[in-house]
Amino acid sequence: xxGVALVMQKxxxxxxxxxxxDSKGTKTFALVGxxxxxxLIEVPLGxxxxxxxxxxxxxxxxxxxxxxxxxxxxxxxxxxxxFLDTPIDYSSLNxxxxxxGSGGMVIMDEDSxxxxxxxxxxxxxxxxxxxxxxxxxxxxxxxxxxxxxxxEGRGQPGDIELLKELAEAIKAASLCGLxxxxxxxxxxxxxxxxxxxxAHIQDKICPARHCKELISxxxxxxxxxxxxxxxxxCPVEAISGEKSSPT
Numbered sequence: 001x002x003g004v005a006l007v008m009q010k011x012x013x014x015x016x017x018x019x020x021x022d023s024k025g026t027k028t029f030a031l032v033g034x035x036x037x038x039x040l041i042e043v044p045l046g047x048x049x050x051x052x053x054x055x056x057x058x059x060x061x062x063x064x065x066x067x068x069x070x071x072x073x074x075x076x077x078x079x080x081x082x083f084l085d086t087p088i089d090y091s092s093l094n095x096x097x098x099x100x101g102s103g104g105m106v107i108m109d110e111d112s113x114x115x116x117x118x119x120x121x122x123x124x125x126x127x128x129x130x131x132x133x134x135x136x137x138x139x140x141x142x143x144x145x146x147x148x149x150x151x152e153g154r155g156q157p158g159d160i161e162l163l164k165e166l167a168e169a170i171k172a173a174s175l176c177g178l179x180x181x182x183x184x185x186x187x188x189x190x191x192x193x194x195x196x197x198x199a200h201i202q203d204k205i206c207p208a209r210h211c212k213e214l215i216s217x218x219x220x221x222x223x224x225x226x227x228x229x230x231x232x233x234c235p236v237e238a239i240s241g242e243k244s245s246p247t
Contacts, residue, residue: 020046023089027100033069033107034061043088050084053107064109068192070117072101074124075181077188078108078117097188099181113210114193115200118185119147125182136179139170143186152213155201160190219246 003025007015016024023045029052032038036058043052049069053059060066068078071088077098079086086092090100108117126140143166146159167183174180190197199207206214219230219239224246231239239246 018044020044020087020089022091027088027103029103029105031057031105031107033105034064034109034112035059035107036061045089046087048085048087049079052088052105053084057107060107060109062109064111066107067110067112068108068114068117070098070106070108070121070185071104072099072181072184073104074121074128075099075178075184076101076104076121077184078114078192079188080192097184097191099184101181111208111210113151113206113208114189114196115147115206116151116208116210118189119144119151121185122147122182125178128178129182130176130178133173133175133179135170135173136175136182139166139174140179140182142166143170143183147186150197150200151206151211153200153204153211155197155204157201159201160194160197164190221245 003015019025026042026044028040028042030039031041031052035053037056041052041056043056049071053066053069066081066084068080070076070078071093077093077096079093079096079098083096086096088100093100108114122140122144126144129136129140131137143163146155146163146166149155150159163186167187170183171180174182196207199205200211200214204214209215226242230246
């Protein structure tokens with residue numbers, strides 16, 4: 001809407017001086033997540049993701065490694081490092097599996113679990129479903145249940161194929177943009193981070209060490225010195241035993 005005033009006052013040619021060949025003007029984004037400088041930004045369309053994250057955002061917090069950026073709000077897609085030089089315009093983002101959407105831009109570092117990220121955004125869109133159409137109302141709920149099982153160690157062979165089938169059906173049959181876009185975080189994380197799903201389902205581990213239900217702690221008897229620091233630190237008194245024989 002802010003661009004309308006410029007067009008009315010100085011004409012469309014003036015407006016078109018900024019932006020890329022196919023996407024004119026500027027776009028505002030809410031830059032958040034694991035980036036040094038967060039906030040509301042405005043950039044010419046055609047600016048690359050790398051320029052936004054590293055030149056404007058100052059790079060990844062605590063000097064950690066960049067993992068993905070989720071663009072477009074809850075219905076957007078997660079874009080990995082290999083697409084950092086993608087220009088921010090409508091067609092380029094669509095090719096990468098994301099959308100311009102509401103202008104959200106969430107930066108994730110190496111400690112982010114992409115399965116949990118998909119679960120987080122799908123939970124939001126499922127809660128926002130008005131319930132009018134069955135694909136969105138029931139389909140997103142079933143997808144969410146599957147993702148919950150995967151993040152909590154109950155994932156089964158065939159879950160990924162079922163997620164894909166449900167996602168494509170929901171995109172094709174939902175009545176509005178919410179339902180049509182809701183599977184995007186799942187589809188893009190499956191597309192770019194499939195090994196993380198496999199680790200959750202097959203090995204029952206979270207490579208990012210984020211999903212609490214898949215994390216376990218053990219004491220190596222040969223390393224135990226009997227200092228009892230672990231016993232004193234345990235909040236649930238789960239540790240007992242003697243030196244070199246903890247239980």
